[in-house]
Amino acid sequence: MCLRCLHRLSSNSLRPRSIPSPSSNAAATAPFSSTPSLPRANATITKKKPGAAPTPRPGPRTFSKKKKDITPANVRKPAIGERKxxxxxxxxxxxxxxxxxxxxxxxxxxxxxEEMQGKVLGIPGEVVDRLRAVEAFKPAQGWGLYRRPAMLMRSETLEYAKMMDSMGTGSMRRVIVGERGSGKTTMLLQAMTLAFLKGWVVINIPEAQDLTIAQTAYSPVGTTLPTTYIQKTYTASLLRAIQRANPILETLHITQSLPQAQSSSTITTSPSSSSQQPTLPPSPPAQPPYPSSAPSAPPTPK
Known part of the structure; x- marks a missing residue:
């Protein structure tokens, strides 16, 4: 016998052997069945308590963390209209x-x-104040990049100036159209500048869409049909802007008499005695709001 054979015998004798358990033999020899196995007799069944949290299901979990309000308590909130x-x-x-x-x-x-075409001319200071009063300048035009307001004399500006000079006492209507960013608002600013230099009265509505999208306060006027609305706040601010921008209005006087409408609720008293009850003027007969279009009934035969 060689040394190699002795080494094999010694290694096989020292290797541990596994003894099969009876449960594994029973599971291996158990017949196949589709019915679940009965619970063991000593197993305890736990019932869920009312109001208990549901059992977590296996799978990925998502956690939603509530965001905390990081705004300090001492920060002042902007007032109404401050952001605008x-x-x-x-x-x-x-x-x-x-x-x-x-x-x-x-x-x-x-x-x-004509020699000023293509050149930049500054706007006088007094005209700048009037243009600011009528809100002719817009925030997106970049006026804060320059030392003082100025404008470029384009060919359209010279054409506008000539039309305004040759108009005389007549009237002129023009609609300025163009793509976005083509200079329509700047053209209107130049037209208002020329009007102020000529001593005209300028009335400007800076944002006409605010009058139609309920951005200003409005209220109905009486019981008119159809209903008519008035915007008192916007009208008051517009009149103040017209007054600040046009000091020439202080030199104008009214030459015609304005008709004074008599109110139907005016109370008249007798001059003989002040203790008598005031008398109201006779009210006009009531009329239907809409004319009746129904045909009149035929006369009754006698």
Whole structure:
């Protein structure tokens, strides 16, 4: 016998042997059945308590963490209308910008000069105040990038100035159209500048859409059919803007007499005695709001 055979015998004798258990033999020899096995006699069945949390199901879990309010308690909330005022704020001067040397202001003489086409002319200070009063400047036009407001004299500007000069006492209607960002609002600003230089009265409605989308307060007027509405707040602000922007109105006087409407609720008293009861004027006969379109009934035969 060689040494290799002795080594094999010693390794086989030292290797542990597994003894099969009776349960594994029973499971291996048990017949196949589709009915579940009965619970053991000593097993306890636990019932769920009312109101208990449901049993978590296997699978990925998602946790929703509530967001905390990180706003400090000492932060002041913006007042009503403060955000809108900040959004519509217009800056017309920048002291950090370089001053343009030799910048000429526009006036009534050079606004129709053909040589000024393609040049930049400054807007006088008094005209700037009037343009600000009628809200001619817009926040998105970038006026805060320059030291003072100025405008480019385009061919359309000169054409507009000539039409305004040759109009005389007549009237003129123009509609400015163009794509977005083509300079329609700037063209209106130039037209208002020319009108102020000529001494005209300028009435500007900066955002006409605010009058139709219920952005301003309104209330019905009486019991008219169809219903008529009035916007008192916007009308008052518009009249104040017209007064601030047009100081020439202080020199104008009314030359015609205005008709005074007599109210039907005016109370008249007798001059003989003040102790008598006041008498009201006779009220007009009531009329239907709409004319009747039904045919009249035929006369009854006698």
């Amino acid at each position: 005022a900040l959004r519509k704020r217009v800056v017309l001067s920048n002291t950090n910008a370089l001053e343009v040397q030799g910048l000429q202001d526009i006036n009534e003489k050079n606004m129709m000069d």
